[in-house]
Amino acid sequence: MRAEHYHKAVVWLFTAVLGIPVLATLLYSLSQRWGATILPEGLTLDWYLRLWQDTRFLAAFGHSLLIAAATLALSTLLIVPTAFVVFYYFPRLERWMNILILMQFAVPPVVSSVGLLQLYAEGPLPIIGTPWVLVGCYFTIALPFMYRSVSNGLKSIHVHDLMDAAHLLGASTPHAFLTIILPNIRKSLLASLFLSFSLLLGDFVFANMLVGARYETxxxxxxxxxxTSGHFTSAIVMSYFLFALGVTWIATRLSRQTDL
Structure with missing residues (x-):
């Protein structure tokens, strides 16, 4: 019984550590004033109404969603087939792929941004200040998370046995991959997509240095x-948090319904 109580206490303590800052931010975004008092002085939705009536905020939010969606679509089209080809046809390349996908962590984002500014500010491909440069940068951010997650998903199923069975039944390799392998790694793919999505929405360095106000995120x-106001910025943070929480909840529900 003591061990059970101890485990429950650890869980509740961990929940409090994670939940109290979020609750405090929520209360601050709903308060009229919160200065020297323990609790806020009056509650209001004015900060949220002001935020969601701001066309600049709506445009920036839409830009972030559009760039993240384009990056994840590109990443899915390139990384998932690549992981399958390496795992199924060239397993000896696995260790080299692991090195390749980790190379981006060796260079800080500020250093990468300076190099990209010099490379793409002029010349045949002047894409600085456009969303295309962010899609390319964000692809490198999503690459290690998506590739590692998909690779682990492939290792958890009997890929060669499933492919051999599909070939015996007359299915081609692309058809077997789309109809058999891809559904079996769906959970790994969804997990990598939503992890990458949260990371891409949270980026500031690349977006600020490469695009800035020309395509505001x-x-x-x-x-x-x-x-301008701590209450207003808290409303922005909570809007982003609740949006990410809602998207995650919907994805979890859809995944459970698919399993049923």
């Missing part, structure tokens, strides 16, 4: 209005 907008 959510975090660049948040940085630019940070001095």
């Amino acid at each position: 959510l975090n660049v907008y948040l940085f630019s209005v940070r001095a």
